[in-house]
Amino acid sequence: MGHAALPVFYNVDPSHVRKQTGSYAQAFAKHGGVYKEQMEKVIKWREALTELHGVNMPRYPWTDGPEYITQCPIQPGSKFSQKIILSSEEGTIWWHAHSDWTRATVHGAIIVYPKNGTKYPFHKPNAEFLIILGQWWKSDVNAVRDEGLATGADPNASDALLINGQPGDLYPCSKSSTFKLTVDHGKTYLLRIINAALHEALFFAIAKHKMTVVGTDGSYTKPLTRDYITIFPGQTYNVLLEANQRPDHYYMAAITYSVAPKYRNFYDNTTTTAIVQYRGYYTPSSPPSMPHLPAYNDTNASVQVMASLRSLANAEHPCNVPLSTSTNLIYTVSVNTYPCINDSCAGANGTRFSSSINNISFHSPTIDILEAYYYNISGVYGDKFPSVPPLVFDFTADYLPLVYELPSSATEVRVLEYNSTVEIVLQGTTVVSGTHHPMHLHGHSFYVVGWGFGNFDENRDPLRYNLVDPPLQNTISVPSKGWVAIRFEASNPGVWFMHCHVERHLTWGMETAFIVKNGKHPEAQMLPPPSDMPPC
Numbered sequence: 353m354g355h356a357a358l359p360v361f362y363n364v365d366p367s368h369v370r371k372q373t374g375s376y377a378q379a380f381a382k383h384g385g386v387y388k389e390q391m392e393k394v395i396k397w398r399e400a401l402t403e404l405h406g407v408n409m410p411r412y413p414w415t416d417g418p419e420y421i422t423q424c425p426i427q428p429g430s431k432f433s434q435k436i437i438l439s440s441e442e443g444t445i446w447w448h449a450h451s452d453w454t455r456a457t458v459h460g461a462i463i464v465y466p467k468n469g470t471k472y473p474f475h476k477p478n479a480e481f482l483i484i485l486g487q488w489w490k491s492d493v494n495a496v497r498d499e500g501l502a503t504g505a506d507p508n509a510s511d512a513l514l515i516n517g518q519p520g521d522l523y524p525c526s527k528s529s530t531f532k533l534t535v536d537h538g539k540t541y542l543l544r545i546i547n548a549a550l551h552e553a554l555f556f557a558i559a560k561h562k563m564t565v566v567g568t569d570g571s572y573t574k575p576l577t578r579d580y581i582t583i584f585p586g587q588t589y590n591v592l593l594e595a596n597q598r599p600d601h602y603y604m605a606a607i608t609y610s611v612a613p614k615y616r617n618f619y620d621n622t623t624t625t626a627i628v629q630y631r632g633y634y635t636p637s638s639p640p641s642m643p644h645l646p647a648y649n650d651t652n653a654s655v656q657v658m659a660s661l662r663s664l665a666n667a668e669h670p671c672n673v674p675l676s677t678s679t680n681l682i683y684t685v686s687v688n689t690y691p692c693i694n695d696s697c698a699g700a701n702g703t704r705f706s707s708s709i710n711n712i713s714f715h716s717p718t719i720d721i722l723e724a725y726y727y728n729i730s731g732v733y734g735d736k737f738p739s740v741p742p743l744v745f746d747f748t749a750d751y752l753p754l755v756y757e758l759p760s761s762a763t764e765v766r767v768l769e770y771n772s773t774v775e776i777v778l779q780g781t782t783v784v785s786g787t788h789h790p791m792h793l794h795g796h797s798f799y800v801v802g803w804g805f806g807n808f809d810e811n812r813d814p815l816r817y818n819l820v821d822p823p824l825q826n827t828i829s830v831p832s833k834g835w836v837a838i839r840f841e842a843s844n845p846g847v848w849f850m851h852c853h854v855e856r857h858l859t860w861g862m863e864t865a866f867i868v869k870n871g872k873h874p875e876a877q878m879l880p881p882p883s884d885m886p887p888c
Contacts, residue, residue: 402434404462405586406445406570406826408795409437413722413846414881416794417450421849421865422722424888425451432884438464440797441570444544444588445826453855456486456493459548464570473664474566474575477592480542481533485556485583485606486514487549487620497859504690504697504704507856513552513606513624520605520625521639531626533604535595542566543591547583550855552620553609553654553788553829556581557643558628559602563591565657571797571824572669574662580645582609582654584790586827586853599630601640609646609654611787611832621648651832654788658829659803665821673799673822674773674839681766681776682808683709684741685791685830685852685862686783688759700784706860707852708759710738713861715763719888722847725867726881737764737864747781747807748833756783765864768842770871775801777808777837780830789857790829791836795848795868797826798840805834813837827853842868845878 403417415434416422426432441464448459461482466472487510489496500507512519516531535541543563547554557563557580565576567590581589604626610619627640646653665671688706695702706713717724717732724732741747745756768774776798778791799822802813817837830836851863870877 402447402458403450403794404434404436404445404447405792406441406588406797407436407462408439408441408797408844409846410439410844411846411877412437412879413795413848414879414885416846416849418794418849419451420716420718420720422720422847424720424886426886430886432886433882435882442466443567443570443572443590444546445570446546446548446588448548453493453497453550453859455548455855456489456550459484459486459546461544461546463544470668473572473669474592475540477542478536478539480544482516483543483545483604483626484516485545485547485549485554485624486517487552488512488514488519493550500856501859504692504699506699506705510551510620511622513549513554513608513620513622515604515606515624515626518626519622521627522623522625533626533628534631535593535628536631537595537599539595541593541595543593545581545583545589545591547585547587549585551585553582553584553790554606555609555645555653556583556604556606557645558593558604559641559643560597561593561602561628563593565661566590566592568661568823569797569825569827572664573823574664574821576657576660576662578657580643581657584788584827584829584853585855586790586792587825595630597630599632599634601630601636602628603640603642604628605643605645607645608648609650611649611651611785655803655831658800661800661823662818662821663799663823671799671821671824672841673801673819674775674841675819677773677775677839679768679772679774679842680739681774682740682779683776684711684747684779684781685709685789686711686759686781687785687787687857687860688713689757689784691758703757705784706759707857707862709862709864710741711743711759712737712764712864713759713761714863715761715861717763721763721765721865723881723885723888725847726878733763733765735765735767735867737766739766741779747779748786748805749782752781752783756781759861761861765847765867767867767869770842770845770869770876772842773839774842775837775839777835778828778830779808779835780833782833786833788829788832789862790827790853791850792827792853793840793848793850795844795846795866796840796842797824798828798838799824800828800836801839802837803831803834805831808835808837842866844868845870845876
């Protein structure tokens with residue numbers, strides 16, 4: 353067992369942090385390692401938990417992170433040892449707070465290198481850089497959240513997008529502290545890019561340079577060269593950058609991708625920048641060249657990289673996609689509303705915003721589901737989460753009756769047999785707004801076998817699935833007015849969270865959980881809990 357250097361929480365109020373250096377706490381690990389980190393929660397004002405995003409934690413859900421799913425929050429001033437068990441992950445994953453909206457500033461990278469005796473499936477880069485994209489508010493981010501919950505409104509948009517903690521030199525306040533990436537002409541660099549933004553999907557590019565995607569979400573991909581990428585909240589990309597242009601300064605930039613839903617009047621429409629600067633003696637262009645990015649609402653552009661990703665599917669990195677499935681689920685993902693007395697709330701038409709999966713808005717319990725399951729405590733959750741939507745209609749129609757906007761509220765999960773092969777079709781809807789939803793699954797990576805616009809057709813669309821080399825991911829965005837299909841083997845016993853990684857949608861209830869039952873043999877069963885589990 354090793355120890356990961358992961359300083360997770362600091363003796364500061366993270367909502368007050370703006371001056372950042374561009375250097376992040378990182379954990380470095382080898383493929384398949386087991387690590388333990390000591391998490392000292394010294395924040396005196398708020399409970400907290402941390403998720404190891406993309407770490408599947410085989411047989412050990414106890415330290416997965418989401419509050420009231422696998423753990424109760426760690427109380428202020430308390431300590432908790434978080435075991436990290438790596439399995440097949442290799443590449444860039446990350447960690448972040450999983451309580452309220454604290455992850456806006458409490459996050460960092462986990463970099464998993466190839467195990468000893470192996471190497472990258474691409475030419476080794478000359479150097480690597482970490483690029484973390486984020487959002488920043490001029491106020492306490494949890495106050496923004498609390499105000500939205502109190503009024504029923506869509507929370508205020510952020511005041512700036514960030515690259516490595518800085519808005520960039522388009523803002524006078526951060527011009528001198530803009531992140532700069534120094535390169536040598538003729539060399540190749542690996543950029544490890546994480547979208548840690550709470551809400552915004554981002555178009556990302558570097559002026560006059562192409563990027564070659566070689567991995568995503570802790571898994572390798574076939575090389576894919578593009579002028580830009582679209583990276584959704586929770587996702588990571590590994591890209592190769594060739595420093596092959598005339599020595600100069602070039603902007604690295606990101607803008608929001610948004611379909612501008614009819615009931616949302618704003619999104620963060622700022623541009624964040626960093627500078628790629630070549631080493632040498634020359635007079636740099638002023639201002640630097642700006643990359644050409646798609647229009648903010650270009651949905652076709654937003655899916656181009658997702659649609660083209662392919663796994664390596666070779667002997668060293670096989671593709672183990674289930675060719676047939678024993679459990680088939682269709683989950684609709686929707687933004688919803690609740691009515692308010694006298695239309696007194698600040699959501700659409702005087703309502704309160706909500707969200708749902710299969711028209712169930714998740715109600716958080718007061719003790720965690722994992723302990724309730726493990727110790728057979730009744731009354732905490734139900735296990736009858738529907739396998740199909742309760743109502744079937746034209747999910748992506750431009751206009752839908754108001755009756756579809758009202759969800760039920762419940763704490764329901766789905767039970768999966770050990771080693772069952774699962775397909776989930778995630779169907780977007782235009783209930784209230786037909787926006788995208790980056791869905792993240794804990795405890796399992798999954799193969800993205802298909803996607804499309806419109807309503808999923810169970811007779812036609814599976815014929816077009818990619819069952820040869822689909823990408824292996826842990827976060828996939830359901831496109832606006834579209835669907836995605838994922839497959840995985842439920843071989844990791846425990847309780848595993850699934851949720852939208854747009855934080856306001858998660859706050860509104862777009863979440864559920866799976867209970868994967870134990871297998872017959874000891875090596876197919878959950879490990880016992882640690883002795884220092886946080887009390888509820």
